[in-house]
């Protein structure tokens with residue numbers, strides 16, 4: 001095996017990503033808090049409970065210490081609308097102060113904050129009135145955005161408006177696994193239109209308050225290959241990709257929002273991205289299946305031979321990251337790219353080291369083409385509440401004991417720290433953490 005290293009550029013941002021509801025705990029005004037109380041919604045009846053206790057126990061302090069000690073220089077977190085505006089038009093200044101302390105806490109530790117305004121959870125009052133369906137949420141989201149930017153703007157330059165609008169509309173309105181628990185593709189596309197309008201309103205509001213801000217819209221990017229060359233397999237893969245993955249980026253690029261048939265003009269959306277936020281976990285193979293109208297007639301499987309995570313929800317498939325990067329670069333050649341999420345649910349940390357190394361190696365290929373790729377956020381720092389999967393999926397570099405709140409580093413915490421500190425992947429590192437990759441990444445001359 002050759003002795004060698006792959007280097008990342010000097011100013012590359014290294015971080016982890018989190019979301020308010022998944023780590024804070026006890027956000028009783030959130031639609032998710034209510035959803036978790038009703039039986040049947042969450043695997044094994046789990047609840048977020050105290051989560052990683054970032055709110056009442058302020059354990060973000062010790063976790064930000066960990067991130068800083070591990071060589072990270074950025075962190076992506078989200079603020080919870082339900083805390084900031086617990087009832088319509090009533091603002092909780094203490095909550096805003098707490099978030100201000102958090103972003104300042106990041107900066108004091110040398111971590112650049114990236115702040116998401118909406119990450120899946122909503123105030124209960126908003127969901128009770130179905131405001132993402134009616135569109136009433138749009139001006140309210142703009143008003144909320146202005147509040148947050150006025151409070152945090154002096155300390156934050158990097159913003160995400162709505163996290164993964166594509167998976168959010170799918171989980172809430174197609175599979176029905178999230179609140180609003182609907183299975184209606186027409187309604188889902190209506191919600192997607194409103195999420196796009198909310199993004200556009202927030203984009204303009206942020207820029208009116210903070211002209212230098214960089215505003216993005218992280219997309220759950222999932223390459224979907226047809227299972228065969230058969231026309232219906234190809235149709236199903238393309239339709240799922242067009243409606244389920246690139247719906248909003250396409251609207252922002254072209255000013256046209258696709259519908260089930262045809263498209264609507266949304267000229268105001270054009271150009272409302274300062275960077276492309278790419279969340280990549282896995283890739284899919286799609287096969288036409290007449291019995292699955294609710295899933296747009298597609299049966300999904302994973303690429304052959306790829307290793308699967310603990311609950312078989314994601315496959316480790318690094319070429320899918322490269323494919324996604326090429327799509328973004330082809331369609332948005334001028335935009336900087338941040339990998340706003342990437343990770344693997346692996347409680348025993350058996351596969352994560354190889355997942356992490358091989359995805360970063362894939363990323364580096366494109367960094368080396370001098371594409372403007374500025375940072376990588378691993379999902380996630382400490383085990384968190386994984387939505388309808390509860391605590392059954394463990395994505396943390398640090399394992400969390402939810403009873404005691406004790407954190408224990410997994411092997412990957414040390415691995416990622418070495419990568420962040422050295423900005424590189426060396427043959428020695430690979431030999432220690434993922435020896436199976438050595439011959440592939442560092443072949444002899």
Ligand code: BGC
Nearest residue numbers: 019163164167220341379386
């Ligand atoms: C979401 C996160 C989630 C992660 C892992 C992403 O799609 O943005 O909130 O925890 O996937 O499941």
